[in-house]
Amino acid sequence: MTDEPRTGVPQAREQPSSRLGVVLPVDRILAVEVHDVRFPTSRELDGSDAMNLDPDYSAAYVVLRTTSGPEGHGFIFTIGRGNEVAAAAISSLAPYLVGRPVAEITGDLGGFYRELTSDSQLRWLGPEKGVMHMAIGAVVNAAWDLAAKVAEKPLWLLLSELSPEKIVGLVDWRYLSDALTPEEAVVILRAAEPGRPERTARLRAEGYPAYTTTPGWLGYDDDKLALLAKEAVAAGYSQIKLKVGADLDDDLRRLAIARQAVGPEVRIAVDANQRWDVPAAIEWVRRLAEFDVWWIEEPTSPDDILGHAAIRRAVAPIGVATGEHAQNRIVFKQLLQASAIDFVQLDATRVGGVNENVAILLLAAKFSVPVCPHAGGVGLCELVQHLSMFDFVAVSGSWQDRVIEYVDHLHEHFVDPVTIRGGRYLAPERAGFSADLKPEALERFRYPAGPAWTGVRDA
Amino acid sequence: MTDEPRTGVPQAREQPSSRLGVVLPVDRILAVEVHDVRFPTSRELDGSDAMNLDPDYSAAYVVLRTTSGPEGHGFIFTIGRGNEVAAAAISSLAPYLVGRPVAEITGDLGGFYRELTSDSQLRWLGPEKGVMHMAIGAVVNAAWDLAAKVAEKPLWLLLSELSPEKIVGLVDWRYLSDALTPEEAVVILRAAEPGRPERTARLRAEGYPAYTTTPGWLGYDDDKLALLAKEAVAAGYSQIKLKVGADLDDDLRRLAIARQAVGPEVRIAVDANQRWDVPAAIEWVRRLAEFDVWWIEEPTSPDDILGHAAIRRAVAPIGVATGEHAQNRIVFKQLLQASAIDFVQLDATRVGGVNENVAILLLAAKFSVPVCPHAGGVGLCELVQHLSMFDFVAVSGSWQDRVIEYVDHLHEHFVDPVTIRGGRYLAPERAGFSADLKPEALERFRYPAGPAWTGVRDA
Numbered sequence: 009m010t011d012e013p014r015t016g017v018p019q020a021r022e023q024p025s026s027r028l029g030v031v032l033p034v035d036r037i038l039a040v041e042v043h044d045v046r047f048p049t050s051r052e053l054d055g056s057d058a059m060n061l062d063p064d065y066s067a068a069y070v071v072l073r074t075t076s077g078p079e080g081h082g083f084i085f086t087i088g089r090g091n092e093v094a095a096a097a098i099s100s101l102a103p104y105l106v107g108r109p110v111a112e113i114t115g116d117l118g119g120f121y122r123e124l125t126s127d128s129q130l131r132w133l134g135p136e137k138g139v140m141h142m143a144i145g146a147v148v149n150a151a152w153d154l155a156a157k158v159a160e161k162p163l164w165l166l167l168s169e170l171s172p173e174k175i176v177g178l179v180d181w182r183y184l185s186d187a188l189t190p191e192e193a194v195v196i197l198r199a200a201e202p203g204r205p206e207r208t209a210r211l212r213a214e215g216y217p218a219y220t221t222t223p224g225w226l227g228y229d230d231d232k233l234a235l236l237a238k239e240a241v242a243a244g245y246s247q248i249k250l251k252v253g254a255d256l257d258d259d260l261r262r263l264a265i266a267r268q269a270v271g272p273e274v275r276i277a278v279d280a281n282q283r284w285d286v287p288a289a290i291e292w293v294r295r296l297a298e299f300d301v302w303w304i305e306e307p308t309s310p311d312d313i314l315g316h317a318a319i320r321r322a323v324a325p326i327g328v329a330t331g332e333h334a335q336n337r338i339v340f341k342q343l344l345q346a347s348a349i350d351f352v353q354l355d356a357t358r359v360g361g362v363n364e365n366v367a368i369l370l371l372a373a374k375f376s377v378p379v380c381p382h383a384g385g386v387g388l389c390e391l392v393q394h395l396s397m398f399d400f401v402a403v404s405g406s407w408q409d410r411v412i413e414y415v416d417h418l419h420e421h422f423v424d425p426v427t428i429r430g431g432r433y434l435a436p437e438r439a440g441f442s443a444d445l446k447p448e449a450l451e452r453f454r455y456p457a458g459p460a461w462t463g464v465r466d467a
Numbered sequence: 468m469t470d471e472p473r474t475g476v477p478q479a480r481e482q483p484s485s486r487l488g489v490v491l492p493v494d495r496i497l498a499v500e501v502h503d504v505r506f507p508t509s510r511e512l513d514g515s516d517a518m519n520l521d522p523d524y525s526a527a528y529v530v531l532r533t534t535s536g537p538e539g540h541g542f543i544f545t546i547g548r549g550n551e552v553a554a555a556a557i558s559s560l561a562p563y564l565v566g567r568p569v570a571e572i573t574g575d576l577g578g579f580y581r582e583l584t585s586d587s588q589l590r591w592l593g594p595e596k597g598v599m600h601m602a603i604g605a606v607v608n609a610a611w612d613l614a615a616k617v618a619e620k621p622l623w624l625l626l627s628e629l630s631p632e633k634i635v636g637l638v639d640w641r642y643l644s645d646a647l648t649p650e651e652a653v654v655i656l657r658a659a660e661p662g663r664p665e666r667t668a669r670l671r672a673e674g675y676p677a678y679t680t681t682p683g684w685l686g687y688d689d690d691k692l693a694l695l696a697k698e699a700v701a702a703g704y705s706q707i708k709l710k711v712g713a714d715l716d717d718d719l720r721r722l723a724i725a726r727q728a729v730g731p732e733v734r735i736a737v738d739a740n741q742r743w744d745v746p747a748a749i750e751w752v753r754r755l756a757e758f759d760v761w762w763i764e765e766p767t768s769p770d771d772i773l774g775h776a777a778i779r780r781a782v783a784p785i786g787v788a789t790g791e792h793a794q795n796r797i798v799f800k801q802l803l804q805a806s807a808i809d810f811v812q813l814d815a816t817r818v819g820g821v822n823e824n825v826a827i828l829l830l831a832a833k834f835s836v837p838v839c840p841h842a843g844g845v846g847l848c849e850l851v852q853h854l855s856m857f858d859f860v861a862v863s864g865s866w867q868d869r870v871i872e873y874v875d876h877l878h879e880h881f882v883d884p885v886t887i888r889g890g891r892y893l894a895p896e897r898a899g900f901s902a903d904l905k906p907e908a909l910e911r912f913r914y915p916a917g918p919a920w921t922g923v924r925d926a
Contacts, residue, residue: 062587088588089559090599096555097598100548128521129547135741135792137770138597139556140549183768186745186777282594286645309642311596311797313772314804318645333594338770345773 063087068094080154097143137335148361164397172197215432219247237269244431253283332382356391384415421449522546527553539613556602573614607820631656674891678706696728703890712742775807791841815850843874880908
């Protein structure tokens with residue numbers, strides 16, 4: 009099932025108008041293609057950390073083909089095994105798409121998203137979590153890519169030009185009203201409205217601040233760490249991140265090396281990738297404090313809201329960051345209600361797509377907590393830049409203490425890769441969500457039959 | 468991919484000893500068969516509630532075939548669409564099983580469970596939540612079924628005869644130590660040890676208390692509700708449950724009918740199936756209080772720990788119950804830490820199988836909160852009875868305020884169905900986990916090609 013693109017069963021939801029024998033050319037979703045794409049990154053230990061020892065960065069990738077218009081691209085990022093399960097989950101959503109007029113979907117993306125999360129049988133598999141929810145996110149993101157291409161705008165700009173009411177209409181408000189109501193969200197968005205043109209211009213001129221995780225993978229030796237840390241500062245980054253949590257002595261040594269390499273002004277964040285219980289996290293992080301750590305990321309289970317709150321109280325002034333594995337807006341709501349985090353690390357392909365991330369941006373703005381998206385992987389940098397730029401222009405209106413993660417690999421496989429200059433993401437100007445993988449990458453890294461996996465020479 | 472049982476790729480993990488040309492007869496896992504089984508229950512509106520309008524009760528069903536010993540059976544319960552995704556997730560685990568000696572798995576079920584949840588690539592799909600985690604639960608439960616058959620004991624008895632240290636060794640203790648340590652768990656289990664023989668005898672003589680949801684589905688009319696409620700009391704149940712949350716006036720009318728039918732002594736619980744936001748839950752439940760409601764079940768999102776805590780504070784003395792959609796032990800830990808629930812409704816196929824449910828039973832015992840398992844569906848009654856009986860004999864040592872849900876449908880398709888007498892589950896005596904579907908049910912309800920779905924007459 010993983011070799012060939014799969015195509016959903018066409019289900020005509022509406023017939024073209026043909027009363028007078030004239031068939032209007034309505035653009036429709038023709039097919040839902042699902043690809044299992046995997047990059048053999050475990051061979052180089054790129055992406056290695058305390059919990060993820062041997063990732064093969066992968067994408068369960070979906071292409072919405074249309075009868076006459078542009079294609080919509082989206083994906084779930086995974087780290088290898090199970091990518092076929094993610095692909096199967098995307099395929100299960102094809103009946104919601106095939107045969108449907110494109111304008112019906114792109115004209116009501118809030119309704120489309122809520123329709124998918126409300127399927128009366130599929131929601132049992134979550135609800136709103138895990139593989140099935142990520143599949144909804146991939147399809148929703150593909151629909152946004154399509155909508156932005158139809159509108160001939162980059163996604164960040166398309167979102168940033170919507171009225172406050174339209175933005176609020178994108179959200180599924182279920183389970184949020186004890187923390188944020190639609191009315192409060194409109195107030196937040198209205199407050200940011202007058203500054204939109206000025207911030208749009210500034211974003212295009214300066215780019216959005218980034219930080220880099222490239223130096224800090226656990227699989228790299230000390231010399232490589234020092235070299236890459238120095239290169240990061242030279243390249244203009246004001247923050248780097250190191251993986252920690254496997255061995256305390258190693259962490260202390262590596263932090264000393266990194267701090268010496270970058271000097272006292274550059275921020276150093278550390279990331280434990282869920283390695284600890286709550287008491288262990290507190291003890292370990294306190295030991296790292298002497299190196300002036302900016303945040304501790306994923307100190308414990310991403311499900312442990314109360315645990316993050318306890319850790320934050322104990323390790324201040326070191327900040328607590330999490331979110332790349334937070335399953336939905338309800339978990340983010342509680343992390344904010346419980347004062348459990350200092351940084352919201354939303355992820356582009358973990359939750360229910362752009363729509364749920366709009367909810368998360370609004371919640372973060374309500375609680376005045378900066379959003380610093382998780383990225384890296386396959387295409388996550390390409391996607392999250394749009395969300396942070398929308399946040400800057402139209403939601404929080406600020407990039408104070410906000411940085412987008414950047415990791416320098418696999419970008420070459422994208423049609424519209426991110427551009428980093430002086431430690432900042434330049435605003436993409438091409439229409440869409442920057443999600444398109446090049447056709448040759450889809451073919452070469454197809455799992456398990458593509459040449460990158462079979463060993464066939466693929467000059 | 469949903470028509471035929473799938474068989475994993477055999478991976479010999481260890482060769483039989485053959486140094487002297489003598490091959491020892493080691494029983495091994497020969498194949499992992501995965502079946503997509505669906506019952507067309509939506510035709511009768513059995514199982515209808517405020518969120519699940521049209522369930523087709525289904526099972527992503529796994530059979531571990533062995534070279535010479537008994538088979539192990541397990542499954543994920545779903546309500547229809549997406550069952551094929553659950554089946555794909557189970558299939559992804561086949562490499563952990565095929566070719567492996569049975570004794571290696573059944574001899575260290577704690578290690579086997581932790582091995583599956585720790586797969587360095589698959590855990591990205593959760594971690595420990597959603598479809599991938601439920602698939603681990605199905606495989607772990609199948610391994611327990613196999614172990615109990617090999618031991619020639621019903622699962623509840625097999626578990627109840629383990630030493631406290633062996634029971635503690637079944638648990639994945641990651642992320643629990645701020646609420647419960649292995650040492651504390653041993654103390655709890657030791658306290659229950661002297662009473663094991665007496666409670667085992669009592670359980671076999673009296674059975675374990677049950678309650679019934681049969682009268683209360685939203686799809687039933689008032690007369691059917693009144694009739695079924697009276698029948699429940701006559702059958703010996705001291706608690707019934709009604710679905711609520713679609714319409715307040717309907718709920719008030721139906722509760723009045725039910726209260727009149729059962730009299731003042733029988734407990735009436737209500738179940739909103741995640742219908743409300745926190746403020747709406749509080750307002751609605753307070754309106755139902757006049758009918759002496761025992762618990763409100765799933766008032767809001769199963770992910771909303773803080774929300775359940777707020778609701779519980781506001782609607783006391785009505786109890787709050789949840790758990791059938793709680794994804795893992797970490798969520799249960801927090802529900803207990805936050806004093807958010809009065810009843811722990813563990814589910815047999817939502818979490819990581821028997822092992823994670825042992826952790827949940829231990830957490831509940833630590834916090835002195837009674838466990839009242841979710842059941843119904845396909846085979847959930849058959850599974851959870853073993854967990855509650857183990858809890859009674861060897862963990863909490865009590866059935867005070869503890870009841871197992873009972874719904875009277877689909878039991879006829881099981882080889883060893885539950886037996887209810889006088890409103891109590893009789894202790895199963897047959898070896899295993901009572902999970903085996905009859906071969907003719909696997910064939911008849913195979914989706915989409917079985918005769919129950921194709922309309923082919925299947926006298």
